[in-house]
Amino acid sequence: MAIQMYDKQGNSKIVENPQVQDHLRSGWKFKKPAVVEKPQKEIQTKPHWRQRRRIKILKAEADVINNNNKEK
Amino acid sequence: MATNTAVYSGHSGVAKFDVGGSATVVASITGFGISNTGDAYETTVLGSSARTYLPGLTSATGTISLLWRDDDAAQLALYSGPGAAAATLELYPSGVTAGIKLSGEVIVTSHSIDTGLDGAVTSEVAVTFTGAITKADL
Numbered sequence: 001m002a003i004q005m006y007d008k009q010g011n012s013k014i015v016e017n018p019q020v021q022d023h024l025r026s027g028w029k030f031k032k033p034a035v036v037e038k039p040q041k042e043i044q045t046k047p048h049w050r051q052r053r054r055i056k057i058l059k060a061e062a063d064v065i066n067n068n069n070k071e072k
Numbered sequence: 073m074a075t076n077t078a079v080y081s082g083h084s085g086v087a088k089f090d091v092g093g094s095a096t097v098v099a100s101i102t103g104f105g106i107s108n109t110g111d112a113y114e115t116t117v118l119g120s121s122a123r124t125y126l127p128g129l130t131s132a133t134g135t136i137s138l139l140w141r142d143d144d145a146a147q148l149a150l151y152s153g154p155g156a157a158a159a160t161l162e163l164y165p166s167g168v169t170a171g172i173k174l175s176g177e178v179i180v181t182s183h184s185i186d187t188g189l190d191g192a193v194t195s196e197v198a199v200t201f202t203g204a205i206t207k208a209d210l
Binding site for chain 2 (some may be wrong): 006017021029
């Protein structure tokens with residue numbers, strides 16, 4: 001004998017007797033679910049921005065930047 | 073709760089059957105029964121005046137009578153029983169709050185659905201216990 005069983009998405013299939021208990025353990029039911037559970041979409045996480053470290057430049061040593069002496 | 077000291081009333085009986093690993097109440101039962109038997113090995117020899125026996129292996133079978141329901145998971149698990157692996161059957165002759173619980177692993181050997189002109193659709197299930205029946209007080 002065989003029996004029709006349903007998963008949470010409402011899909012059905014005919015299951016032979018020896019496999020029925022295994023299907024029940026896996027969440028299959030004899031009854032068609034009233035509310036069909038949609039398959040979950042891939043979870044999209046928001047991009048995680050790394051906070052930039054702010055470094056306060058106290059003394060400019062490079063020639064390009066350090067033009068204080070030239071002005072004098 | 074202690075074992076009943078009075079006579080049991082059959083109308084409180086409950087049966088539970090394995091539905092995916094959990095004992096589930098079977099709906100719309102009209103009756104159930106268990107028959108526990110033990111073999112007797114004959115040891116009579118010539119010259120005896122009366123037959124003698126040794127106790128042998130025990131075995132048990134059961135039946136469950138139902139009003140057929142196709143919306144009940146336990147009934148549908150019983151329907152799917154023939155040919156399937158052994159599953160747990162629990163029988164409570166006087167209900168789940170008083171008296172005893174009889175339980176064991178059973179193989180469903182037959183399941184029938186019977187329809188007639190003058191009555192409800194009924195169902196009959198026969199089981200054979202594999203191993204011993206356990207009796208426990210509730």
